[in-house]
Structures are given as C-alpha cells and as structure tokens.
Amino acid sequence: MRILCCVKRVPITGGKMVLTDDAQALETKHLGFTISPHEECAVEEAVRIGGEVVVLTLGPAEAEEQLRDQMAIGADRGILLKTGGEEWDAQSTAAAIVDAIRNEEPFDLILFGNESADAAGFQVGIRVAHALGLPVVTGLKKIEVLDGRVRCERDVGGARDVYEAQLPAVLTVLEGLNLPRYPSVPGRLRAKSKPLAVVELSRPEQKLEKVRLVVPEGQGKQAEVLEDARQVVAVLQSLGVA
C-alpha cells in the first residue's frame, strides 16, 4: 500500500478570535499551530493500515513543523508545497495537490479531512478525485481495506451508510474515526531525519477571493452568577427542565 495524507496547518485558536489589522488572517503571534482534527485521524488511520505513508501540505515554510509532527507518529516522508504564507482557495489548493500527486503516482489511497478547521470549504478532496478520475467517498468514520477495494461507513444520524469503492480511491474522514496517538520521543527523533521534499509555488488567481475576515458580534453575554445549588435548581425549574 502507498497512502497519501493531505493536511493543513491551522492555529490553535483557544477562547477568542483576534484578527490581524488588515483583517486577512487570525492574529497568531501568541498561538501554537496544529493540523485540522479530522486530518489527525487520517494520518493515524494511514499508519494503522500500513505500507508507505506520505504526508503532504500546502502552506508556508513553517508548515514543515506539522509535517514533522505527522512523521513522528509514523508517516514515512513529507511533501511541502511551499507558499508565501497567503491563503489559497480550494480550487487552487486542489490543483496544486493534483500536480504533486501526478509526480508521485501511484497511491492506493489518498486521504483528506472532510473539511479544514479554518476555511471549511468541504471540497478539496472531491476536486482532487475528479481531476484524477478516482472514486471518492466523504465524511467517513470507519475504513476497511479489503482486496483491491475499500468498504467504509458514514454516520447519518441514528444509522450508518456503507459505501464501497475500488482502489485507488480518495477518502475524506471525520474525527472519531480513531483515537490518534501522541508522538513519542523516539518518534520525534526519527522524524527529524525523514525525507522532506519542498516544492515552491506561487499563488494563481483566486476564484473565491477572500476580501476580509469578520469576527461575528459576540453574544456579549453577562452570565448571571448563581451562588448555590438551590439557586441552580430554581433556574432549572424556571426553564422547565427540572
């Protein structure tokens, strides 16, 4: 098996959204970075399935950190499609990933998160599948690799829909697919010397062109402080839930 996992560097946002002065991005001076939660599960699943696992991202030079994190949990090598740090829309992201895959083929499985934590376009994996002429199944919480095909499941509220696809295939997954491991210290050491290919790209014209970001008006709530259990139960009764 050769498996490609596509991931995205995103800030760990904490409790409050603060924008840069030009409103083009979150102010990340005081934030750490990670990858989208769904993608953590994609990489974990790939490592469990086994074979060669390649992790790819499109992002700034600093996204090497996220690729090394994923190599620390077991990915074998990384591909960084290096941008100038500006955001790319879903179409141009998908096109760049397709070019990279064509240089690296064949992969048996190409895994994505169902949507990124930040932009949440719900589409890069599907666009990549169309461009490569591969079957695609999305929103998965269970993947079973069988002989030359994959059987997978999506939660649909009280039931699970089962899909089958021939390999090679593109799959997009959801958090809950598995419980991703934490990187070990030896894993982190090994990750430092794993191969990383860097491809420099310049951003094409954007067809979904970001104008600015806006922090929605907060509920601005001033919580009413309750002093004891008696007051809490009075509130529960007033809300009709006690």
Added chain:
Amino acid sequence: MILCFVEGDELSAQAVGFARTLGEVRAVTIEGAYQPGAWAKALAAPEADAIVAAGSDRGNELLAHVGALLDQPLAANVISVDGDTVTRVRWGGSLLEEARLHGGPSLLTVAPHVHPAVEIGDIETLDVPDDGSPKVVERVEESSGGVSLRDAKVVVSGGRGVGSAEGFAIIEELAGLLGGAVGCSRVVTSAGWRPHADQVGQTGTKVSADLYIACGISGATQHIAGAKGAKKILAINTDPEAPILASADYAVIGDLHEVVPAISAELRRVRG
C-alpha cells in the same frame, strides 16, 4: 433561474427561503440510493444563474462535486449574498469571511439555521442513472441507547476539569436526574475518558438542547461551535475569567466536584 437541491428536511426549506432572495427558484430532488457523483451530474446545470443546496453533509458534498464538474468555485455555508460578494461561515461559526465569487453559475450552500424555513412548493424529481461511482450499498441502523446528544433537551457536559474517566460519574448522575445526555469537550475524548460520540464541538456533535450545562469546560472556540445551538448555557467553573462565561447565561463559580453533586442532591430534595 436558481436551481435548488432539496430533501424533505428543515435545512432544505431554509435553503429554498434563501435561494428565493436570489431569483426564481427551481426546486429539485433525487430519489433512490444516494450516489453523490451521479447526483451531482444531474445538478451541474451550466445554464443556471446559481446552484444552491443546504449546508448539510449531503448539500456540501453534492455542490463540491458540482464545483469540480463545472470547474467553478463553491462558497460553502453562506449566510448572505450581495452582488458577487458572499459572506460565509468559518471555524464552525466563530469567524465570518467576506469573499468575491468569480465565475458562474454561482455555487452556494446555505449555512444552517440562519434563514427561516419556507414552504418549498413544487418539487421536480430528477431521474439519475447509476454511473458506477461509489454509492450507498447498505444502511446499518444503530440500536438507540438512551437519549441522543443531538436531540437531548438537557446536556450535561464535562471538560478537562472533570479530571478522569471516573470523574464522569457525577456528570452521568445529574444527566440521569434531568433525563438528559452526557457530553464532553475535545480534551476529554483525546484523553480517552469518553468516546468521540459524546464530544460536543466543531468536530463533534452540535447540540440543540434547552439547557447546556458545561462543567469544567474552559470554552475554546472549537467547543462553543457545538454548544451555541443550546437555548441557555450554564457554566460551572472555578475560573471566573474562563472564556465559556462570555457564552453562558448562568454561571456557578466553584469546583464542579462539589457543585454538581450538590445540584443532584438539591434536585432529589425538592422532588421529595
């Protein structure tokens, strides 16, 4: 003409309401085993001014396929449109983006619970041949175990402050007394204290409870994205400056290990 894909649900009725603000709507549906690749071919009408669906799992998926088929941009989870500029939801609703959509037809999914639902009226059923792309081959019904997190009237949720898997006993007790469901934050599932099915948040379940009780949850945006659908939020936290308080209607400043059992005891007392 605005082509709008609908299913028999509330979100579709909201999407049609939104689509009517853009122009004359042709509402269409598709029946039979779900086959997103094939269904999208039937929806990819280049002559439409816009193609619209609900910002549901299926709506977002189908329009992404349409976007790939027509090589056009898709704006997912839109809350408003002004000329060629859309405003859409990011970060599970914690942030909005204004963007220009260059191309046509405009491909839009409609953010849930922003626009009122309308009577859909006439719905045309499209005939879609099987094109061999992946489709649903089987549906496995889950055995229902208790109250579902999504639909529970009360959710009692625990976070890092609960401290351990065993610590959830007092959360379960209160949820049981209120006929509600137990939820948790992402920290808790990552630690393996609770299954992912209990997780409330951007990458977990989005609740619609009358009351959400957040115990020992600091209130990261990831969590609020799943909790804010509740009509009222009660936060129990030792930290009076925890971010959760900015989203809460009621707060108890104190240790959940004392406060939660006290609430359960008081409930039992008043019920006699």
